Amino acid sequence: MITIKNYVRPENIDDAYNCLISKKKGVLIGGGAFIRMGRKNITTAIDLSKANIDIIKETEDNIEIGGMTTFGKLERSPILEKYFSNMLAISVKDIVGVQLRNIVTVGGTVHSRYGFSDLITALLVLDTKVKLYKQGIASLEEFLIKGSEQVDILESIIIKKDKREAVFKSMRNSKGDYAILNVAVSKLEDRFRISVGARPSRATLAYNAMDYLNKNGYSYENILEASKMASNKIAFGTNSRGSKEYRRQICNVLLKRALLEVVGNEN
Numbered sequence: 001m002i003t004i005k006n007y008v009r010p011e012n013i014d015d016a017y018n019c020l021i022s023k024k025k026g027v028l029i030g031g032g033a034f035i036r037m038g039r040k041n042i043t044t045a046i047d048l049s050k051a052n053i054d055i056i057k058e059t060e061d062n063i064e065i066g067g068m069t070t071f072g073k074l075e076r077s078p079i080l081e082k083y084f085s086n087m088l089a090i091s092v093k094d095i096v097g098v099q100l101r102n103i104v105t106v107g108g109t110v111h112s113r114y115g116f117s118d119l120i121t122a123l124l125v126l127d128t129k130v131k132l133y134k135q136g137i138a139s140l141e142e143f144l145i146k147g148s149e150q151v152d153i154l155e156s157i158i159i160k161k162d163k164r165e166a167v168f169k170s171m172r173n174s175k176g177d178y179a180i181l182n183v184a185v186s187k188l189e190d191r192f193r194i195s196v197g198a199r200p201s202r203a204t205l206a207y208n209a210m211d212y213l214n215k216n217g218y219s220y221e222n223i224l225e226a227s228k229m230a231s232n233k234i235a236f237g238t239n240s241r242g243s244k245e246y247r248r249q250i251c252n253v254l255l256k257r258a259l260l261e262v263v264g265n266e267n
């Protein structure tokens with residue numbers, strides 16, 4: 001259970017940020033779904049629901065998704081449906097149920113860099129940047145490694161619009177559970193990006209396999225080889241959902257399927 005002493009709901013992100021830095025123990029509340037699963041005494045809860053960062057906006061070059069955008073909105077967005085083979089909607093559609101997906105937010109997920117995140121794995125194969133209110137813009141890849149260097153608010157994520165095809169796959173024991181492993185792949189012309197998440201640690205790119213396909217082409221044999229290379233190189237861990245050896249094998253299979261799907265009938 002959480003207890004909250006003071007509750008504020010700022011009308012814009014600037015007020016939210018000023019409140020966050022002025023209160024010693026201020027805690028941001030996105031959807032609040034994850035926070036409320038723990039135990040916490042919160043001195044000041046800063047609810048972002050009125051801060052006007054609940055948007056999905058298309059500009060000439062990018063798609064911008066506000067930090068307070070829920071997974072439900074990602075799933076139903078006519079803008080996102082047009083890009084990346086609708087992978088972003090697909091990556092979240094199996095997370096628990098509609099009610100939860102209508103609560104949980106992109107900002108709460110990405111800023112927290114959860115290892116189990118399905119969305120982060122998918123975003124990593126796109127040209128994705130995170131926009132932190134104070135620290136500015138950084139690539140998602142860099143943010144996942146370094147995190148936020150100071151107290152900040154994830155204002156939005158910015159995805160470059162391109163003609164990338166993308167595929168997301170995950171393996172879970174049951175619908176309500178976290179994934180045992182998830183993978184995403186994308187192909188822009190002849191360039192591939194491959195990410196693996198829920199290892200169970202944070203998602204990472206499979207650099208060796210990406211290089212291999214980018215240099216040698218994507219024949220059926222090369223796809224098998226790249227899937228094997230990624231599975232052998234990436235570090236996996238053991239938890240109650242599966243052992244690292246099991247994850248390694250699942251990774252090989254999911255990557256092979258995802259890569260074959262992303263190249264479609266070209267092989």
Ligand SMILES: Cc1cc2nc3c(=O)[nH]c(=O)nc-3n(C[C@H](O)[C@H](O)[C@H](O)COP(=O)(O)OP(=O)(O)OC[C@H]3O[C@@H](n4cnc5c(N)ncnc54)[C@H](O)[C@@H]3O)c2cc1C
Pocket residue numbers: 027028029030031032033034035036037048067068094095096100103104105106107108109111112114116117118119152153154155176177178179
């Ligand atoms: C029962 C349950 C099952 C789940 N299963 C899955 C699953 O299978 N796969 C999956 O990918 N995810 C799963 N999730 C996680 C979910 O997808 C979200 O990642 C998670 O709930 C965080 O989003 P939130 O909006 O609830 O964040 P909150 O609970 O509001 O906040 C989480 C943390 O992020 C901080 N925060 C919130 N918003 C911001 C912001 N804009 N900027 C900076 N910091 C911020 C908060 O201060 C807090 O520390 C599950 C969650 C629950 C509750």
